[in-house]
Amino acid sequence: MAASRSGKRRAEPPAAVEFNDQAFACEVEHISGWTSDEIDLLLTEYSVPDHWNGILTTALLETIRYRIEHSTTKSYKRDFPPIFSALNLNLPTSTNLNGLLQKVQRHVAKSKRTHTTVDLLQEVPEFAKHYKHTIGPHCEKSRLTPDSLLHSTDLSAQNLNNAMIIELNWFRETSNTTWQTVRDTWWPNLFSADFSPPPIGTIQTNWHNLALKRQKLRHDPLKNFLETSYRVPTKKRKGYTTFLASTDAGTVGMSLHDIHTESAESLLEETKDTLDELIMLNIKDDPKQTLKLLAKIKNTMTDRCIVNKAYITTLEKWRAAALPQVTDNWEEIDDDVKHQLSTINDLFCGKHLVLNLQEYAASALYEWERIEADDGKLGRENKMLWSRGKESATILTVRSFCNLLGPECDEQSGMVEDFKSVLKTHHQCKSHLQSYRGNRFNIPFQNSAAVFHHREHFNTLCSSLDSKREENMFVKCLKLDLQDEIILAGMRAMGIISQHITTPLMQMVQSNLHVLDTDKFYTRLHQKVQEWMIDPSPLVNDSTILFPEFPPVKNEIHTSLYERTTGNIENLTKQALSVIMHNLHVCISRQVADHLPGGRFYNATDLREETFTCPKDNLAPERMFAGLDACLRLS
Incomplete structure (x- = not known):
């Protein structure tokens, strides 16, 4: 008062x-x-x-x-x-x-x-x-007014620069104009018909990023950025699809096609083109040769995404319609046998299960961190302006560690050679960090374990840096991140999952087992994860083995994960594992339902012969895509 x-x-x-x-x-x-x-x-x-x-x-x-x-x-x-x-x-x-x-x-x-x-x-x-009567000084200089946004102009994409787009974005906000209006009304009047309006989200993200970049620049770089011609956001580049065949002689590639729209219909058309190309290699003049080749496709393996599910249904219908034309005495065959012959065995790629486990685990970590952090900030966020969006702080730390010290580190800020020297001189060991490029499967889990193992080695490196190199943004961020016990516990939990779940699972998929023998492993995985989500103590205490046939490797990383740590990190690790296990249980229940009790491929002894040549993963096409990616980067 x-x-x-x-x-x-x-x-x-x-x-x-x-x-x-x-x-x-x-x-x-x-x-x-x-x-x-x-x-x-x-x-x-x-x-x-x-x-x-x-x-x-x-x-x-x-x-x-x-x-x-x-x-x-x-x-x-x-x-x-x-x-x-x-x-x-x-x-x-x-x-x-x-x-x-x-x-x-x-x-x-x-x-x-x-x-x-x-x-x-x-x-x-x-x-x-x-400012309702004008958009901004740059737009006014080019005679672009609020009125002209509603009518055709003589502007072209080349006449618009970044400064004008930033002003348009501000004008949109201050005039309460919706993004729908920007796309449907402003866009056609700003750009020629050659630039069809992209999705609303694409325009929104593009304009927002320009505004953010403008805030980060100063002096001459800012002037050059504002004067640069605006680059119209375009649709994503075309994608690619590949078809492979597994026979008694092994797996061979049939085709690699570019594809502009990924849909069941387009994939079916690519399938037809692939079969026609193969037929052209055969000099026999048989109009039914394509259908005969189609009839031999009895098994498929995909990642079970919604497009592939629809594609398999469409392929199965096409094949079912072709079988009567190429099968002798089709009318005399029993209906049950016809159904069995017409059904395609759509198997699930085991390595894509690991890939999906990564996404489910990262999502669980993000939610767990959000609850555990009192103010929502972890590590670097407590001391500097940093927004990680929806990314887990643990995953961000692991990724940053690899960007600084990994085999494919950042070109400007990386210190991989310094790190190797520190490991060799002071710790008599080698780096266990793995490259993300070309390795999609299990890498977040494996690198989490490696970063947890190397955390003290990082401190040794930091003690040898001069004052200038200590200002490296990766170094400053990682110093803060690796002091946060929530991040350390999340990293340890991911590393334990690598040791006890995902790495043994990868070893099982890469073994010489029959594809239908995986059901007992998937069933045990499903049961054990259900147990661990209630009580993860066996994982934390290293007193359990998921697959006796593929036990954890007791190396120095394994030792680091189970060294004595603080009571708080121990409790946080249990919490993180319990939360992650709930998500993994949902993923496993969905992805490999066909291999669990009651599923189509569970104990399906009658299908063993016709699935004999089927692999357990889609590693071959992944390698083809990796080769294509390398060629595109070099072209």
Whole structure:
């Protein structure tokens, strides 16, 4: 309460939120897009930089307010009018300056509390109405007005630069224009018919990324970026599909085709083209040769995605219609036998199970971390401006570690040779980090185990770095990440899963087992994961073996995972494993249902002969795609 002139007590206005955290004030200043020197010139000489676009964002107004508030020579009443004048802005007469500044402070406080600093890029609403008649200085220079957005213009994609797109994005926000209107009305009037409107999400992401990049650049790089012609976002490049055949002699590639639309119909057309190409290699003149070849396709193996499921159904119908034409005495065959002959055995790629387990585990880790972290921040996020989106902090740490020290490290920031030297000189060991390129299966689990093993080796490396190299962003982030016990526990949990689940599973898939012998392994996997999601202690205590035929390898990584650790990390590891096991159980129940009790391939002894040549994974086409990827990069 405060005393009025009459002596009565009156209620004080809502207290403005003060940020004693100077680091956050620096973050807000960085978001404003102005340098510290530019702010100083504005406050002392009322001078504005060339990149000023006339749009007063919340971040910029808060930066100015914060500087004045913490100055011994400045005041709101004396300095804000000339500052607004220099910015060519007039405070709306109905707006109280103190009330406006308190509102801005509350907005900034909420942004800090909810970790949504990107909201500070929005224009202060009290000033937005002054710009409805123009879009921005760059657009005005090119005679692009709000009116012309609703009618055809003489502009082309080459006449639009990044600065104009950024202004259009701000105008869209301040005028409450929907993205649907941008796509359906603005886009056709901005671009020629050669540039058909991409999906709304593509436009939104593209424009948002341009705005964010503009905030990160300064001086000449910023000027060059703004003047660069706008690059229209295009549809994703064409994809590729490959067909292979497994016979008694082994697995061979039949074709590799590009494909613009991945659908059941397009895949069926590619299948027909593949068979026709094979027939052309045979000089026999037989009009039914394609159908005869089709009839020999009895088994398929896919990743069971929705497109492939629809494709197998379509392929099965085409094949069923072809069988009567190429099978002798078809009419005399029993209906049950006809059904058996017409049915395609669509088997599931075992390695894609591991791939899906990776995604389910990462999703579980993200949710677990969000609950465990009191303020939602982990590792580097507590000390620096960093947004990891929906990515798990554990997965981000592992990926960053590999970017810095892995076999295919970052070209500019990587320290792989230094790391190898430290390992050889101080620890007499080698790096266990693996490349992500060309290795899709099990890598997040294996690298999590490797990073947990190398965490102390990283500290040895850091102690040998000079002050300049200590400023490496990867180094600074990893120092913070590897001090967070939640991240360490998540990493350890992923490493334990690698040792006890995914690596033995990969070994089983790569063995010489018959494809139908996998059902007993999948069944045991399903049962054990169900047990471990209730009590993961056997995993934490290293007192269990998933597959006796494929036991964990007791190497130095295994030893590191089971070394004595703090009680808190031990408890957090159990929690992380329990949460991850729930997700893995859902994945296994869905993906290999056909191999579990009650499933089509469970104990299917009658199918062993006709599935004899079937592999247990789709590794062969994965290798073909890897080769194609390498060729495309070199071309």
